[in-house]
Amino acid sequence: MSTVIDDEVLRSDRVENPHPYFRLMREQDPVHWNEKYRAWFIHRYDDVTEALRDSRFSSARIQPALDRLSPDQRDERQPTYDILMDWLVFRDPPDHTRLRKLVSRAFTPRSVESWRSRANQVVDETLRELGDQDSVDLITDFAYPIPAVVIAEIMGVPPNDRDTFKEWSDSVMVLVFGARGLEDRRLKAQHGLMELASYLGDLVKFHRRHSEENIIADLIAAQEGDDRLSDQEIVANLVLFLFGGHETTTNLIGNGVNALLENPEQLEKYRKNPAGLTKPMVEEILRYDGPSKMEVRTIAEDMSMRGQTLRKGDMAYLVQHAANRDPEQFNNPDLFDIEREPNHHIGFGFGIHFCLGAALARLEGSIALERLLTCYPQIAPNGENPHWIPTMLSRGMESFPVSLGEART
Numbered sequence: 001m002s003t004v005i006d007d008e009v010l011r012s013d014r015v016e017n018p019h020p021y022f023r024l025m026r027e028q029d030p031v032h033w034n035e036k037y038r039a040w041f042i043h044r045y046d047d048v049t050e051a052l053r054d055s056r057f058s059s060a061r062i063q064p065a066l067d068r069l070s071p072d073q074r075d076e077r078q079p080t081y082d083i084l085m086d087w088l089v090f091r092d093p094p095d096h097t098r099l100r101k102l103v104s105r106a107f108t109p110r111s112v113e114s115w116r117s118r119a120n121q122v123v124d125e126t127l128r129e130l131g132d133q134d135s136v137d138l139i140t141d142f143a144y145p146i147p148a149v150v151i152a153e154i155m156g157v158p159p160n161d162r163d164t165f166k167e168w169s170d171s172v173m174v175l176v177f178g179a180r181g182l183e184d185r186r187l188k189a190q191h192g193l194m195e196l197a198s199y200l201g202d203l204v205k206f207h208r209r210h211s212e213e214n215i216i217a218d219l220i221a222a223q224e225g226d227d228r229l230s231d232q233e234i235v236a237n238l239v240l241f242l243f244g245g246h247e248t249t250t251n252l253i254g255n256g257v258n259a260l261l262e263n264p265e266q267l268e269k270y271r272k273n274p275a276g277l278t279k280p281m282v283e284e285i286l287r288y289d290g291p292s293k294m295e296v297r298t299i300a301e302d303m304s305m306r307g308q309t310l311r312k313g314d315m316a317y318l319v320q321h322a323a324n325r326d327p328e329q330f331n332n333p334d335l336f337d338i339e340r341e342p343n344h345h346i347g348f349g350f351g352i353h354f355c356l357g358a359a360l361a362r363l364e365g366s367i368a369l370e371r372l373l374t375c376y377p378q379i380a381p382n383g384e385n386p387h388w389i390p391t392m393l394s395r396g397m398e399s400f401p402v403s404l405g406e407a408r409t
Contacts, residue, residue, distance in 0.1 A: 005029075007036040015390045018293065019334070022322035031306040039315035040299075040308070043322035045329040045346075047305060051318050052350040057297035059353060060092045064298050064313065080190050083197055086236030089353060096352065102229050103237055104356060106218035112359045115154060119364050122149045123371045132407055135382050138400040143253035144246070146368050150360075151245030155238060156207060156214035161199075168196040169246045193239070200235045200242075215241065244357050251291035251396030252365040254386075256282070257372070258400065259289050261381055263336045270338055270373065278370045281338040282362055286347030287324045288336050291361075293395045294319045295349065320346050321395065378405025 005024055008014070014021045025032055026043035034041050042048055051057045062085045066074055084090055088099050126145050130136060148169075152162045207216045219234045229237075260267040270277050299314040310316065324345045325333040348355035355361070373379065382403040389398050 007034045009034070009037070009041075009392065010390045012390075015388050016385075018321060018395070019289075019325060022319055023325065023334075025319075026322045026326060031308045031310075033308070034317075037315075037317075039296075039317055040310055041294075041317045041319055042305070043319050043326075045323040045326035048318045048320065048323040049346060049350050051297065051305075051316065052295070052346070052353065055092070056300045056303050057316060057318070058092050058300040059090055059096070059297060061296060061298040061315070062090045076187075077190065079194055083193065083236045083239060086233050087240045088237060088356065089240065093352070098224070098227065099229075099233065099237075100352070100356070101224050102222040102227065103219065105222040106215045107356050107359065109359065111215075111218065112363060115150065115360065116363060116367075118153060119146075119150050119367050122146055122153075123364075123367050127371060127375050127407075130404065130407075133404060135401060135403050138257055138402045139250065139254050139397050140399065142372065143250045143257075143368070143400075146253070147246050147249035147361075147364055150249075150364060151242060154215045154245075155242070156203065156212055156216055165242065165246070168192050168199075169243055196239060196242070197235055200238045201231065204231050204234050204238075241357065244355070245360065247394060247396065248291045248355075248357065249361045249364045249368075251394065252282070252285060252361055253368050253372075254397045254400050255289045255291065255395060256285040256365065256369055257379070257402070258386060258397070259285055259336050260373070261379070261402070266336055266338050267373070271377065274370050274374060277338055278366050280340065280343070282366050282369065283343050283345065284336060284338050284340050285365075287330070287340070287343055287345035289395065290320065290324065290345070290347035291395055292347060292349070292355075292393065293321050293391075294393055295353075296393065317392070320349075375407055376404045377408055379403070380405065 005021070005028065009018075009021075022043060025041065030042065030044045030047060032041045032043070033039075042051055062081055066077070066081050069077065086099075088096060088103060091099055123146055126142055130141060133141075136142065148162065148165060152159075152165060157165070204216055204220070207214070208220055211217060216234070216238065219229055219237070222229055260270070266281075270281055295318045297316045297318060299310045299312055299316060301312050303310050324330070324347060327333050329344070330340075348358040348361075380403050382401045384401040386400040387398045389396050
């Protein structure tokens with residue numbers, strides 16, 4: 001086992017750019033025991049996709065995490081874990097199969113397409129608010145507001161409540177994605193999560209009495225035989241949708257603009273054919289520097305991979321960012337190529353846990369990037385570096401200062 005590279009995944013330079021580190025790990029120690037995190041890190045495309053298919057890599061990691069806590073810690077964190085245990089992403093079959101069948105009824109292709117018109121309007125409204133400002137924070141002023149408004153509208157949240165959602169969404173990120181400084185922020189974050197769950201519970205009760213067209217109504221109506229979702233299951237997965245609907249799309253937009261500005265020849269190529277290149281460009285962003293850095297699993301039984309013995313109960317990080325730049329799968333993997341074909345990335349996962357909201361994120365990301373780059377042909381870095389968020393599982397920026405230049409009317 002290699003000892004050349006240290007185990008600090010969130011070292012500051014690796015937060016800013018994790019790809020050189022992941023490349024070395026993929027080459028030198030693709031199935032690596034990380035002593036700092038007491039977990040396996042798996043880096044090669046074939047191994048990651050195999051793990052995502054393999055039932056021995058269990059997604060049901062909430063109860064094992066709860067069991068490892070002291071009695072006092074368990075009592076303190078039980079309310080959070082009660083919600084997380086009902087998330088689709090933390091369930092294995094057959095529970096996962098049942099939940100996904102019901103929840104997916106709210107994410108049919110027809111449903112997602114019905115959100116296109118409003119997503120277009122939200123993007124245009126956000127661009128109008130940018131106006132002729134020269135310097136803006138792309139995250140705060142553009143990438144975050146768009147999915148925040150869209151997901152709130154899809155959920156039937158009144159406009160005057162939407163500002164509160166950012167705080168609640170940030171609370172979920174602290175509890176789930178492992179932000180640095182976690183211990184100091186956990187209690188405040190849990191309080192925010194409880195407020196969110198209470199609010200969503202009231203929304204579910206309201207929509208049981210008042211029929212409207214939104215995702216809550218779809219989840220209430222979802223039925224498989226005689227089986228329906230409980231209010232607790234609906235609330236828990238609305239929390240998941242809120243977080244995924246905000247953070248994933250925000251990071252897709254921010255990371256995408258960053259990749260384009262760092263590769264101006266690709267941006268120029270895109271400007272010549274936005275209609276034909278928006279779709280493959282979004283897929284390349286998801287491969288090259290996507291919102292999801294890695295996924296976590298628990299080993300359900302002793303097994304071997306590349307000569308390493310993974311024991312029951314071990315944690316395993318499946319590093320999508322490393323897999324998506326594996327030269328065994330992608331030609332010139334460190335090259336950002338918006339015409340890449342084929343592009344079988346795993347930016348939204350793989351197998352039974354493939355991201356249920358992928359179509360919505362692609363829809364919002366495509367519209368936002370196409371409109372932004374068309375409206376501001378002179379967009380450029382403004383000399384300040386982006387501020388990347390130091391989280392294990394996600395890849396995104398807290399701030400991204402850019403110069404817009406003159407708006408095209």
